[in-house]
Amino acid sequence: MDARLSREQQEMRGMLRELLQKHASSEQVRAAVRTPAGYDTGLWRLLGSSPGLAGLAVEQRYGGAGCGTLELALAAAEAGRALLPSPLLSTAVLAVPLVTALGTPQQRAQLLPQLASGELTGALVLPGATLTTALGLAGPVDGTWSGGGRAGGIQARRTADGWRLYGEAGQVLDGHSAGLLLVAAHTGGYARSRTCLFVVRPDSAHAVTRTRLTALDETRPQARIELRDTEAELLGTGEASTALAALGGSAAPVLAAEASGAAERALEKTVEYARVREQFGRPIGSFQAVKHRLADLHVTVQAARSAVYYAAWAAAGTARGRAVGALALAQALETQWRVAGEAVQLHGGIGVTWEHDVQLYFKRAASDELLFGPVHRLRAHAAELAGLFDVSEAREAVVL
Secondary structure, three states, rough: OOOOOOOOHHHHHHHHHHHHHOOOOOOHHHHHHOOOOOOOHHHHHHHHOOOOOOOOOOOHHHHOOOOHHHHHHHHHHHHHHHHHOOOHHHHHHHHHHHHHOOHHHHHHHHHHHHHHOOOEEEEEEEEOOOHHHHOOOOOOOOOHHOOOOOOOOOOEEEEEOOOEEEEEEEEEOOOOOOEEEEEEEOOOOOOOOEEEEEEEOOOOOEEEEEEEEOOOOOOOOEEEEEEEEEEEOOOOOOOOOHHHHHHHHHHHHHHHHHHHHHHHHHHHHHHHHHHHHHEEOEEEEOOOOHHHHHHHHHHHHHHHHHHHHHHOOOOOOHHHHHHHHHHHHHHHHHHHHHHHHHHHHHHHHHHOOOOOOOHHHHHHHHHHHHHHOOHHHHHHHHHOOOOOOOHHHHHHHHHH
């Protein structure tokens, strides 16, 4: 494994950081989250055209850059540093790979160029489950979370006019503003139960209600989606559970990169504050106890970033890839939470005031733990995938 970034990757990261420093300051981020979309649409179009952020993972024949997981992770880390509210996660990380993996040639030709240009944004609608459960990072890949053939979740039925969906889902990332919904729905009844993905265009489809939710982290817009006999188009012909599990190996490092980027920036802000905040006539950063705490946080952040790079390099649609990604995500979430908590402590009372940025990083850490965790489940499932809890292997070891 070569841990060094290529010149192109370094240039992409540098260009993105420069753009975000100019267009995604704290004041601009706070203003963007109060817009109807929940993010700066002009900045998203700029990022889609200049660094090609929206189309990083889209194949070149569809107008994208054709990059891999590492490039997406680098972009997510920069977005995390700025707490950038954008459809990067919902569109480039989740929607694009699923359309690429499951879509028919006609669906890919129709949807991917629009997604790559940033003209169209997507959202993944997962009823009754967290994202990490559906991606096979925190639980088995069985699709029971979509309804299991019983009441609840989202149900799909086939009619003479096509597919119809009925049900609702909460905590859909960017669901209130996305022009494309990829809805995971249960079909086939109890006897032939399976989970499929359906394409819904909320602007043209009937009986779609989208409500933006009040979230702990305003920079991560979420919505509740209600479907009442809604027209939908089946995405490809395959079952969604396999594609979602394959996506878990590549999505986990990107989620981890975003969390580690936020942790890194929160630590930088804390170090800057420790250099200027004086107590007893000297900067608090000169006290040995504070130095030790900051040094420990620095080591923790660097370790999390190394885990992210390795997971991005090893990303694959296999159980091993999901296990590595889950471990990296668990480490990044834990690091983000620890750094954010220490940042509030070291800032003192000002750290929890609305005017200060530290409280934004603290809310992001708490929100990410709820959306993408919990950490202990990520680690436990990774251990299961690695066979650490295999009883038969344990018995053989004892005999030997």
